[in-house]
Amino acid sequence: MGDALHLAGQLVLSGDPDLWEIVLLSLRVSLIATLIACIIGLAIGSLLAVSRFRGRSAVLVVINALMGLPPVVVGLIVYLNLSRSGPLGFLGLLYTPTAMIIAQTILITPIIAALSRQILEDLNHEYAEQFRSFGLSRIGQMKALLWDGRFALLTVALAGFGRAVAEVGAVIIVGGNIDHLTRVMTTAIALETSKGDLPLALALGMILLTIALVVNGFVQSVRSTATRAAYA
Amino acid sequence: MRDFVDMPDARTRHEQGLTLSGISLSRNGTTLLNDITCALPPSGITAVMGPNGAGKSLLLRVAHGLIDADQGLVLWQGDAVTEEARKAQAMVFQKPVLLRRSVEANVDFALKVAGIRHPSLRDALLNRVGLKGRNKQPARLLSGGEQQRLALARALATNPKLLFLDEPTASLDPTSARMIEDILREERDAGTKIVLVTHDVPQARRLADDVLFLTSGQLHCHQDAASFFQTPDSPEAARFLAGHILN
Ligand SMILES: Nc1ncnc2c1ncn2[C@@H]1O[C@H](COP(=O)(O)OP(=O)(O)O)[C@@H](O)[C@H]1O
Ligand SMILES: [Mg+2]
Numbered sequence: 001m002g003d004a005l006h007l008a009g010q011l012v013l014s015g016d017p018d019l020w021e022i023v024l025l026s027l028r029v030s031l032i033a034t035l036i037a038c039i040i041g042l043a044i045g046s047l048l049a050v051s052r053f054r055g056r057s058a059v060l061v062v063i064n065a066l067m068g069l070p071p072v073v074v075g076l077i078v079y080l081n082l083s084r085s086g087p088l089g090f091l092g093l094l095y096t097p098t099a100m101i102i103a104q105t106i107l108i109t110p111i112i113a114a115l116s117r118q119i120l121e122d123l124n125h126e127y128a129e130q131f132r133s134f135g136l137s138r139i140g141q142m143k144a145l146l147w148d149g150r151f152a153l154l155t156v157a158l159a160g161f162g163r164a165v166a167e168v169g170a171v172i173i174v175g176g177n178i179d180h181l182t183r184v185m186t187t188a189i190a191l192e193t194s195k196g197d198l199p200l201a202l203a204l205g206m207i208l209l210t211i212a213l214v215v216n217g218f219v220q221s222v223r224s225t226a227t228r229a230a231y232a
Numbered sequence: 233m234r235d236f237v238d239m240p241d242a243r244t245r246h247e248q249g250l251t252l253s254g255i256s257l258s259r260n261g262t263t264l265l266n267d268i269t270c271a272l273p274p275s276g277i278t279a280v281m282g283p284n285g286a287g288k289s290l291l292l293r294v295a296h297g298l299i300d301a302d303q304g305l306v307l308w309q310g311d312a313v314t315e316e317a318r319k320a321q322a323m324v325f326q327k328p329v330l331l332r333r334s335v336e337a338n339v340d341f342a343l344k345v346a347g348i349r350h351p352s353l354r355d356a357l358l359n360r361v362g363l364k365g366r367n368k369q370p371a372r373l374l375s376g377g378e379q380q381r382l383a384l385a386r387a388l389a390t391n392p393k394l395l396f397l398d399e400p401t402a403s404l405d406p407t408s409a410r411m412i413e414d415i416l417r418e419e420r421d422a423g424t425k426i427v428l429v430t431h432d433v434p435q436a437r438r439l440a441d442d443v444l445f446l447t448s449g450q451l452h453c454h455q456d457a458a459s460f461f462q463t464p465d466s467p468e469a470a471r472f473l474a475g476h477i478l479n
Contacts, residue, residue, distance in 0.1 A: 130329040132298055134345045135319040144341070148332040230372035231332045 007199035008206060019200065023207055026184040029097050030165040033104035037164075038157050040105075041112025046142040048113075049120035060117070066110035071103075075173030078103045082174065095176040100184070103170040108160040115156040120145045151223050151232035158219045162212060248310050249274035249425060250394065255294055255304035257449075264290055265301065266449045274309065276441035277416065277426040279457070281433075283472065287449040288429045289326065292396050295427065296323050308394055319346060322392035326399045326429075328383035335374070336367035339386050346390040357385040362411055377408025384412060394425045401435065413439060433476040437461055445469040 011019055048059065080086050082094040082102075093099045123145050124131075131141050146153070168186035175182035177191055185204045192201040226232035250272040257265040265287050272278045280288045293299040295306055297313035306313055308321070331338050339354045358364055361381035366374075371382055380400055387395060397416070401409035416439060420426055430436050436443060440457040445466065453465035464470045 127329060127331075129293075129298055130325065133296060133318065133321075133323045134342060135315055136345055140345065144331070229370040231370060 004198040004202055008202035011199055011203040012206060016203075019203060019207075021180065022183050022185055022188050022204065025097065025182075026165060026186070027211070029100045029171070029184060030104060030161055033101045033108065033164045034157060034161040036101070036105045037109040037112050037160050041109045041160070042116050042146060042153065044109075044113040045116030046120050046146050048117045049124050049145060050138055050141050060114075063110050063114045063117070067114050069107060069110065071107055071167050071169035072173065074103055074107050075170035078106065078170065078174045094174065095178060095182055097175070097182060099174040100171040100182060103174045104164040104167065107167060107170055108164050111163060112156055112160050115159060116149070116153055119149050119152045119156065123149050148231075151226040154219050154222060158215060161215065165211065166208070247274060248307070250278075250295060250427065251305075251307040252291075252295060253305045253307075255291070255301045255306070257290060257294065257299070257301045264449050265294065268304070268446075268449075268451045270444060270451060270454045272425070272427065272444075273442065275420070275423055275425055277420050277428055277439050278442050278444060279436040279440035280427060280429045280444045280446070281431060281436055281469075281472070282446040283431070285448075286446045288431075288446065289398050290449075291444075291446070292323070292398055292427065292429055296321060296396050298323075319390065320392060321394040321396070322387035322390060323396040324380070324383050324387050324398065324400050326402065328379045330371040330374075330379055330382060333371060334367065335363060335369050335371050335382060338371045338382055339389055342386045342389040348390065353389070357389055358382075360388075360415065361385040375405075375408075377404045380404060381408055381411060384415060388415075388419070392424065394427070395419065396427050398429045399431070400428070401430070401432065409435075433473065445472070447472075 044063075048056070048063075078099060079094065081088045082091065082099055083089055084094070093102070120142075124141070127141075127145070127148070131144070136144070166186060168190055171177075171182075171184055172187045172190065175184070175187065177183050177187035183191075185208050189201045189204050189208075192198070192204075223232055248271075251270075252272075253269050255265055255268040256263070268291065280291060282288055290299065294301045295313075297306065297318050308317060311317055313321070331341060333341070335358065336354055339357055343350070343354060355364070355367070358367065361384055363374075363378060363382060363385065366378075371379065374382060384397075384400065387397075401412055404412070413435065416426055416428065420439075420441075428436075428439065430439075436457070440460075442455065443457050443460040444454050445452045445460070445464070445468070447468050452468050453460070455465055460469065461473065464473060
């Protein structure tokens with residue numbers, strides 16, 4: 001175990017190209033998924049925050065339920081759609097990073113939508129009368145809420161990214177953990193651990209943890225700066 | 233002594249100010265506004281007075297179209313207050329609702345919503361409310377008085393024809409209160425119709441041209457200010473004024 005840790009440290013410090021290829025692919029896939037999920041999720045969240053319609057509470061229940069989607073189920077559904085015989089099989093996306101991005105996007109969009117809806121609705125509670133007095137359109141209202149909620153929403157994006165980058169069940173099904181193509185940190189850890197190659201697994205684990213800490217620290221410091229200016 | 237309550241409506245639209253007819257509002261079985269009818273002149277400052285809980289804030293919201301009354305009609309210069317019509321009006325709330333942005337961004341927001349592109353206007357407005365050079369400061373870190381002045385600047389940004397204010401100087405420092413009163417006079421003189429909720433009797437004496445007095449959702453009188461403060465039409469108003477003079 002001590003040896004394994006030592007070797008893991010060496011791997012990280014020596015800049016092992018295989019290791020960094022895996023790390024960079026992980027980051028690329030999860031960042032793109034987070035970006036797409038934010039675009040869709042924030043649109044849904046802000047629309048729900050300013051809208052009242054019949055069946056709204058049912059929509060909220062569904063979105064909240066989707067937050068808890070099991071990754072393997074998402075992986076399976078995406079797999080069925082992208083497999084050669086599936087409806088989107090002609091795209092040839094199975095076992096590509098794009099397939100992993102799709103799966104992660106589906107997984108975290110409900111999280112972004114549900115969490116942002118709550119934040120923006122609270123904010124709207126405070127602003128609604130003033131907006132009405134301005135004669136602001138619904139789109140204008142959504143835009144203003146998104147901007148004024150920007151620091152709280154950063155935390156939401158972080159929650160989405162955290163779930164995406166740490167997730168293994170969906171990406172292993174649709175990505176296949178193919179070396180130099182779709183191998184990401186989590187799938188590599190799972191594989192190397194089962195093969196008994198603990199140093200590489202540990203090295204990746206340390207990097208994953210470090211990424212989580214750094215991103216969290218960054219968001220924390222941005223938010224506390226914003227709080228001091230009463231912007232959050 | 234002028235009496236506004238039953239003004240005939242055979243006038244051109246422009247001569248018609250703000251008309252409330254038969255406004256009633258209740259919530260959970262409680263009547264909050266009871267059949268309020270009045271015609272406010274198209275210019276000047278109307279003070280809305282009455283004790284706490286009288287329904288002054290509710291009446292203002294109904295008049296501005298933020299709340300729909302259960303019954304009755306609000307007309308501004310002969311027209312219903314639609315979403316579009318509201319853009320020619322503005323309201324300053326008792327507790328200013330400032331965006332989580334800088335001072336200047338708050339004014340810019342109002343200008344943008346109104347589709348006004350006029351770069352020097354914002355600074356002129358900030359200057360007018362005594363916030364010159366404070367452009368980049370976070371709006372929500374201003375003092376209470378400064379926040380209320382910023383809310384006023386933002387309300388004036390769209391050059392409203394009808395301006396509602398809900399106790400804008402309650403609990404403000406004298407300097408801020410004074411500054412706001414001065415601006416309200418200037419606006420009135422420039423032809424803006426102002427409806428001001430206040431329970432500050434000296435302030436109403438200084439500013440008001442006419443006075444609406446209500447208690448418990450009931451409109452007791454609508455009088456020319458001079459006569460209201462001398463001989464109010466209703467015993468409730470007389471008691472209210474006496475109480476404030478005693479205090
Ligand atoms: N949304 C509401 N639902 C129920 N009661 C309300 C609501 N808004 C105000 N009220 C009640 O209406 C009365 C008048 O309120 P308000 O207009 O704020 O009085 P004020 O004259 O002090 O401004 C108060 O008794 C208040 O509790
Ligand atoms: Mg009030």
